[in-house]
Amino acid sequence: MTELATGKRAFDGEPFDIDLSMRICLGERPGFGEGTPKCYVKLAKRCMDP
Structure with a gap:
């Protein structure tokens, strides 16, 4: 979801x-x-939490 928000790969x-x-x-x-x-x-943080 961060990729959609930033246009970059996570931990780019x-x-x-x-x-x-x-x-x-x-x-x-x-x-x-x-x-x-x-x-x-x-929403994204809820999806990332285990």
Whole structure:
């Protein structure tokens, strides 16, 4: 959902490696671009939570 809001791949510019995988497992989530409607961010965060 972040890709739709920002037009970029989640964690764009970061290497897709074990460190990123561990950070995601520990709860890190991609950000949203400025101007993304709050209702969209809220829905996306609910979808990303385990």
